Amino acid sequence: MRQDRLIGGVLRLVALSAISGLALITVFIFKEGLPIILRVGVFEFFLSSDWDPSLGHFGILSMIGGSVVVTAGATLIGVVFSLGLAIVLTQFSPPGLASALKPAVELLAGIPSVVYGFVGVVTLVPLIRYCFGGPGLSVLAGSIVLGIMILPTITSISIDAIQAVPRSYFEGSIALGATRWQTVTMVQLKAARTGIVAAVILGMGRAIGETMAVIMVAGNALELPHSLLDPVRTLTSNIALEMGYASGDHRQALFATGVTLFVIITLLNIAALAVSRRRTGKTAV
């Protein structure tokens, strides 16, 4: 018994140290990034799109805009394809096929992001340049590549949510004479709604945090985009592109970019957790 209590104590210590990493990350990112935001001025930092580190101009509005636009596009593409895939795999495909295709979707998540970016640069970017003109490196290219990259996240969580809907709901609806499709849209998707919303929010978080693929295909221009064909720089690309040679205020400003990203992601995570918690509360009734 004494030995058990000792082991329990050690395990608790390990568990606490595991999550203390999160606290360390928060403290260090803020410690490095916050001072420069205050020095430059909150308004100047967030609402100016003048980023010129050599002149001491640190405004990240264009990157916030870039991240928001690319993430919105990616989410739109990701949601349409993921939901389609989740519905097909759970409802309209023979069980053998579904169990072969699901690991294939998960494999998509394993491919390195640089590979997505690279294939995007050599195939998608020239295609966009050829079809629509412009530089090709654009919001559109970034959205498509990120949309594909967040697909596995949204798909697999949505599949779990749809499968968690009690079988009796399905049977009840079919017994009332509804078609399979009516049952899916009016009963199952509705019952799985919160799980799917959580999946979409997590997908958005993944898209806004993605770095290497976006650097390669989105063009990295320091301006707010006016059309889908304009090149943009996201918050993540800004950090990765300039961290290699930055020092002093410039480096701090990159950490401040990280702080901005961190806050956005944390809000998204909390939203996703709140939504999925509401779901577990409800099914318990």
Add this chain to the structure above:
Amino acid sequence: MRVSPRTTERVAVGVLWVLASITFSVLAFILTYVLVHGLPHVTWTFLTRGPASMGREGGVLPMIVGTFLVAGLAVLIAAPIGVATAVYLTEYTREGRLTATIRFGADCLAGVPSIIFGLFGFVFFAITLKMGLSVLSGSLTLALMVLPTIIRTSEEAIRSVPYAFRDVSYGLGGTRWQTVTHVVLRSALPGISTGIVLSLGRSISETAAVMLTAGSALRLPRSLFDSTRTLALHFYILSREGISMPNAYATASVLIVAILALNLFAYWLMRRFVAKVGR
């Protein structure tokens, strides 16, 4: 005119299948495109030589070694901590505020983007702890990054071990620790391994975080404090700076084959686990 529900269903399902086919074609296209362009350049010399003139010539041996060191060490560090945390959460405590906090922390950590891990690793491991841009900084950063995955998958694997197993062990007079190590962990091992193998895959494919923490030296690392360049970063630099397209494709192919092998291995482990526990 009212469209009959049957027609709607047929059209909707048709559209969905089109969407699904596009998705799988994209996956197939990405893989075949890279492998077709890259595999012909993957020769024995490519795998066993160091690079010459910034990677324009020669091979990727130092990057293969660097990748294995950084990713392997990351998983070696994260696995014991992650599994211990999962054991604590499932076997050693009751659900309460502490477990909720730990789970919330792990969930938040899972959502932190890799570039933030990179920034943190750079300022904490490389600068504050004076490890520099090195194998060690890189692997510690990656360890933190894959920790939530290992905790989550281990927890699920441990939870799916039937209660009867534990009861039998206690009934035979086993202590809690004996039950955990001899019965629970042993049954959950394939499930836990799946999570670990997937984390290894994730560490191998990570680029942004290792770029900021392990550096990009082309030499073979001699110690854990040497800077190194992983395959993923080498591929990024080769293609981004237009150094050598054939070598970029070949590096990507090596990377993809490694990831495919790891994923298949994880899948096989998972199948074995499901067969064993019999969910």
